[in-house]
Amino acid sequence: xxxxxxxxxxxxxxxxxxxxxxxxxxxxxxxxxxxxxxxxxxxxxxxxxxxxxxxxxxxxxxxxxxxxxxxxxxxxxxxxxxxxxxxxxxxxxxxxxxxxxxxxxxxxxxxxxxxx
Amino acid sequence: xxxxxxxxxxxxxxxxxxxxxxxxxxxxxxxxxxxxxxxxxxxxxxxxxxxxxxxxxxxxxxxxxxxxxxxxxxxxxxxxxxxxxxxxxxxxxxxxxxxxxxxxxxxxxx
Numbered sequence: 001x002x003x004x005x006x007x008x009x010x011x012x013x014x015x016x017x018x019x020x021x022x023x024x025x026x027x028x029x030x031x032x033x034x035x036x037x038x039x040x041x042x043x044x045x046x047x048x049x050x051x052x053x054x055x056x057x058x059x060x061x062x063x064x065x066x067x068x069x070x071x072x073x074x075x076x077x078x079x080x081x082x083x084x085x086x087x088x089x090x091x092x093x094x095x096x097x098x099x100x101x102x103x104x105x106x107x108x109x110x111x112x113x114x115x116x
Numbered sequence: 117x118x119x120x121x122x123x124x125x126x127x128x129x130x131x132x133x134x135x136x137x138x139x140x141x142x143x144x145x146x147x148x149x150x151x152x153x154x155x156x157x158x159x160x161x162x163x164x165x166x167x168x169x170x171x172x173x174x175x176x177x178x179x180x181x182x183x184x185x186x187x188x189x190x191x192x193x194x195x196x197x198x199x200x201x202x203x204x205x206x207x208x209x210x211x212x213x214x215x216x217x218x219x220x221x222x223x224x225x226x
Binding site: 031033035041042043044045048050055056058089091095103104105107108109110112 | 158
């Protein structure tokens with residue numbers, strides 16, 4: 001069964017450093033998403049991406065964040081200058097495209113980001 | 117008001133018990149409704165979509181009341197493997213962001 005993969009599984013970084021989280025969505029999916037979950041909190045939407053551009057983003061997704069699809073398979077989330085409060089589990093998700101019904105968003109296993 | 121609110125839990129039930137989770141949502145523009153399951157430190161996984169007419173999948177039954185903006189999940193004959201956090205999730209139609217509740221933790225005890 002196809003699945004979303006994410007690397008690394010755990011990233012430890014110092015405050016102020018840049019990090020890039022990587023995702024390989026399911027191959028025939030066209031919509032890609034990043035969500036995050038701070039420990040003990042709910043899963044929160046960050047950004048969605050379609051046709052090589054951001055389709056929607058939340059208030060959390062400020063200028064410190066960027067996304068990119070550098071090739072035909074990878075989808076990345078970059079945090080330019082990490083803060084302590086960026087420590088969280090970051091989930092990538094993908095889905096097929098639909099304007100009328102909601103198809104399942106398939107989640108990757110997540111990257112645990114720890115900012116020290 | 118939170119966009120999706122759930123029973124705070126945790127629910128500790130014996131094997132074989134029936135347990136019900138409730139959820140309310142505030143955005144009347146919500147069109148799609150789901151229950152996801154999340155195991156500790158793992159990704160959310162879709163348990164079932166929730167349809168207006170209600171739907172059942174084995175031991176799991178989901179109900180939706182659009183007028184009250186209320187969603188429920190019933191688990192019958194609980195198994196140890198049902199222990200997890202159950203997330204109520206809504207979104208607008210199409211490829212729009214999922215909005216998650218905080219989840220209700222279920223522990224099924226032998």
